[in-house]
Amino acid sequence: MIRQWLIFQFVAMVLVTSSEITLASEIDFENDVYPILEDNCLFCHGEDEQESGLRLDRRGYMLRGGDSGLAAVVPEHPEKSYLIDVINHVDEEMAMPPDEDKIADEDIDLITRWIQAGAVWPGQMDDIAEEEIDHWAFLPRQTEFDQDCIDDFLREKLAGAGVSFSDTADARSLIRRASIVLTGLAPTPERTTQFIEAFAEDRDAEERNAAYENLIEELLASPHFGERWAQHWLDVIRWAETNGSESNLYRKNAWMYRDYVVRSFNEDKPYDEFIREQLAGDVLGHGDATGFLVAGPHVPAATVGQEPTAIRQARADRMDEVLQTVGASMMGVTIGCARCHNHKFDPISIQDYYSMSAAFQDVEFGSRFPELADDHPRVLRSTQLRSHLDDQRQEMRSNGWAWVEDWTGYEEVHFPTQTIDEMRIVFNGRWVMLDEMEILEADGEHRNVLAPELGAVITDNPSTHVASQPTSNLNNGVFGTKGWRGVSKKGNKETPWLQFEFPKTVSVSSIRLSSNREDFLETDYLEGMNKSKYGDFNIEILDDDGQWRPFASTAAMRKKSTDIEQRQALQQKIQEVIGALIVEGPQPAFLAQFVEPVETFVLARGSPESPRDRVHAAAPNRLGGDLGIDPESPGALRRQAFADWLVSPENPLTARVMANRIWHHIFGSGIVPTPSDFGLAGAPPTHPELLDWLTGQFIESNWSMKSMVRMIVLSDAFKQSNAPNEAGLAKDATAQLLWRFPPRRVEAEVIRDSVLQASGRLDPTIGGPSYRIHNVKKRYAQWEVVDNHGDETWRRMLYQERMRRVDDRIFTAFDFPDCGQIRAKRPVSTTPLQALNLMNSDFVVNQATLLAERARSERGDAIDAQVIRCFELLLCRQPSQDELEASIEVAKTQSLELLCRTLINTNEFAFLP
Known part of the structure; x- marks a missing residue:
């Protein structure tokens, strides 16, 4: 039989092969x-x-x-x-x-x-149609130069245009400019006076240079440096604390990522490390850095619904948000354009897009407990509190008591250890919903014996079974609304129950359960959140006769009993420790979740319903995108390999993009005026050789961002006056060639923070939870601004709750970004609403009152002295004689408060000198 079968297979193979030859030969x-x-x-x-x-x-x-x-x-x-x-x-x-x-x-x-048959085309079987890359941004950077400093590059270009640098700015302009650019805060009057004296014209050049260099080092070392430059980065990646969808839910503790960025800039973390940690911080000891991956908006699962095509589309949209963030911030290209077809301008194909998405397939939008070092203050405090909790639990068990612990997003039911093969929970209510359940072993690591890999079988009451939400949802590790339900239908007197059968005997002592733990892990500030939808229940085990016998009741546990005062006191102590742990210990934060990567396919026209060829993790092919890893590598390794590709010195984009971005934030416009689009559709560089020279300096400085900032602000170009002249305006009206320092209005944060500093009420605390200005809302209601001027809000605006699609009623008018779109370069508008807000908003009226009180307190009853102090606090100078006389008149006939509001409204206060 075997011989006959082999002969048959051979004949069949010959026939198939000969038919293919015939097929090919038939086609001319x-x-x-x-x-x-x-x-x-x-x-x-x-x-x-x-x-x-x-x-x-x-x-x-x-x-x-x-x-x-x-x-x-x-x-x-x-x-x-x-x-x-x-x-x-x-x-x-x-x-x-x-x-x-x-x-x-x-x-x-x-x-x-x-x-x-092979698409045989005689004479063209070796034909290759590959376009050459000739766009400057995708070519290797130039490494040989005739100049060796910023000013020489700029002067050469200026000379070609027939203009030259302007004179050096005066000392007051320089300190105000440097302070705002580097820290986002205007200098104090006292520091301004000190610098003016050190930079006076009667000092020799060496003393003046030393005074300026000392100022720059002081500002670079300021903890406010990290706050200022973190804000720039957060703009680019459109970071916010809500998801921006219809529900626009708050992202729990997302501020941990913001604080990571502030620390990184203050510590001068090398930019290549900064990139690696944001892409793979979960395996590099910086779990709080991965908030970068989920900085963009997304639609939560509850809003998406349960329709499979909608779920697939939402997943594709979330992956696109990740790629947009990486592309715009680190690569300086518009990756999203290749989602549905080849990029129309840049060498990025649709295959490249989905290969990049394969590198991030393990990323999911959500919260987790971040990976923190053993010496982190939260870890140390948690260890201390959990020791107390263990002692109190042991005392409960030694007395044979059962109790319920409220962990806000879930409950834990504790009871004396039971050694069992089966267990049943019988609910008191007729409608029950659980999103996840864990039954925990009594000893060791408190292993969850319901974990699916351990083989427990879960069944429910057939008469209350809901087919669309089966028991398999109880231990799938997914929190939220897609859980298990039991419903007693009309006329059915039975209540829902769950039965658990274990493949071998287990010893258990607690149950953890929730109705929507996603709320606890993901969001906050919602009315009615974290409410259980299962009520009280009895826990039953089989007795010797094979009958179910209840041994614990949550109703009894919750009932206050005056005859067991010790138990009640101990219960209260346990709950107090839990409350402290939730606030002071490690907390879940919106920093991304990580899931098992799935196979990745090219989606024709961007539709998840039209998968084509499978692709593996890679960067764009035309940019040397082979990551050198096995196609089946785990997600973290893919992200690490992609980060390594990004920061490779051979990569033509990454260092160029950041060098240009730093230049942009200092001068108001980048050498490439489109900082997040270096592609063909972006603007060309005004000084391409200078950009490549800066890029080389950046890499050679060990990717030091502070070194780049220092080098640029020490240049003559930065120290120029911003005064116009006819020759410069005629040749280069927008000062792209930097014949003067380009004047510009400061950002919303600078205006607000400088007002607080002038009034003496700025809280300088670095980091921590955002201060709240919004209400507690219903799930699909809108956020409302409740208080954005009270004393609890007097921190830097960086720490204000950053909500998508919400106007803060004051500083949104000054082009503060909505965070729905990438803001590599903030627009600058001029509207009547700006003047109205700076004159009549609650914040400014309140701060003007405090400013006037400060001036009176520091200068006494003399009106002229009070007026002079107001000028010093807000403008860091004394008024001219005409200004003094006019201001005294306003203070006498109106009020000193009105004068302060007027000064806040001046261009001098709101523009960079």
């Missing part, structure tokens, strides 16, 4: 296939015209495909060939030729068989 491309293409396709997809970027007059172009990014022809695979889809009119929107001009069925069959 020149006489059979090409005439079909010529008659139906080449008019729109030939040498002279290529609609949708597709050419069909050469085999190489067929293999590459057009703008769709899908190969028109995949030899031997007609099912993967996009050409077959479009000529078969699979998608009417992409049907070619359209309408009644469809190619005849017999001709489609011929083309299909031609592709099946």
Whole structure:
């Protein structure tokens, strides 16, 4: 039999092979296939015209495909060939030729068989259609230069335009400019006076330079430096503390990532490390850095619903948010353009897009307990509190008591140890919902014996069973609304119950359960959140007669008993420790969750319902994107490898983009004026050689961001006056060539923080939870501003709750970003609302009162002295004689408070000198 079977297989193989040879030999491309293409396709997809970027007059172009990014022809695979889809009119929107001009069925069959046979095109089997990369941003950087400092590069360009640097700015302008650029705060009057004296014209050049360099070092060392530059980074990645969807839910403790960024800038963390930690901090000891990956908006699962196609689409949208964040901030390219088709401008294909998404397939939007070092204050406090909790629990058990612990988002029911094979929970209510349940062992690591890999079998009451939310949802590790339900239908007197059968005997002492633990882990400040939807229940075990016997009741545990005062006191102590742990110990934070990566496919036209070829983790192919890892590598390794590719010195983008971004935040415009788009659609660099020189300096400084800032602000270019002159305005009105320091309005945060500093009420505390200005809302209600001027809000604006789609009623008018879109460069508008807010808002009225009180307290009853002090506090100078006289008149006839509001409204206060 085996011999006959082998003979049969051999004959079959020969017949199949010979039939394929016959099939191939039957098709004459020149006489059979090409005439079909010529008659139906080449008019729109030939040498002279290529609609949708597709050419069909050469085999190489067929293999590459057009703008769709899908190969028109995949030899031997007609099912993967996009050409077959479009000529078969699979998608009417992409049907070619359209309408009644469809190619005849017999001709489609011929083309299909031609592709099946290998798409043989005589004379073109080695044809390759690959475009050369000639855009400056994707080419290796220049390394040889004639100049060796910033000013020489700029002077050369200025000389070519027939203009030159302006004179050095006066001392007051310099300290105000440097202070705001580096720390986001105006200098104090006292520090300004000190610098003016040290920088006076009667000092020699060496003393003046030393005074300025000392000022810069002082500002770089200030803890406020990290706050200022963190804000720039948060703008670029559109970080916020709500998800921006219809529900716009608060992201619990997302501020931990903000604090990581502040620390990184203050510590001068090398930029390459900064990148690595944000992409893979979970395995590098910096779990709080991964908030970067989920900084963008997303739609939560409850809003998406349970329809499978909606779930797949939402997942694709979340992955796109990750890629947009990485592309805009670190790569300086618009990655999202390749989601549905090849990038129309840059060398990024649709295959590149999905290969990049494969590198981040383990990332999911959500919260987790961040990985913290053993000596972290929260870890140390947790150890101390949990020791107390263990002692108190042991005392409860030694007395044979059972009790319930409220952990806000879930409950734990504790009882004396039970050694069992089965257990049952019988609920008192007729409608029950649980999202997850854990039954914990009494000893050791308190292992969850309901973990699916341990083989426990969960069944529920058949008469209350809800098919759409089965018991399998109870131990799938997914928190939220997609859990288990039990419902007593009309006329049914039975209540829901759950039964657990274990493959071997276990000793258990507690149960952890919740109705929507996602709320506790993910969000906060919602009315009615963290409420249990299961009520009280009895825990039952089998007695010796095989009958279910209740041994614990949560109703009894919750009932206050005056006859057991010791138990009640101990219960209260336990709850107090739990309350302290929730606030002072490690907390869940919106820093991303990590899931098992799934296979990644190219999605035709960006639709999850149209998967094509499978791809593996990689960076863009034309930029040397091979990550050098196994295709089946775990998610963290993929992210680490992608980070390594990003910070490779051979990568033409990463260091260039950050060097340009630093320049942009100092001068108000980058050498590349589009800081997050270095592609063909972006603006070209004004000084390409200078940018490459700066990039080299950046890498050689061990990617030191402070070194870059220091070098730029010490340049003559930065120290120039901002005064206009006719020659400069005629040649370069926007000062792109930097013949003067470009004047610009300061950001919303600078205005607000400087007002608080002037009144003496700025709380300088670094980091921690954001101060609240909004209400506690219902799930689908809108956030409302309740108080954004009270004393609890007098911290830097960086620490204000950053909500998407919410106007803070004052400083949003000054172009404070909504965080829905990437803001690599904030717009600068001028509107009447700005003046109205700076004159009449509650915040300014309140602060003007405090400013006037400070001036009176520090200068006594003399009106002229009070006026002078107001000028010093707000503008760091004394008024001229005319200003003094006019201001005294206002203070006498109106009020000193009104004068303060007027000074806050001046261009001098709101613009960078």
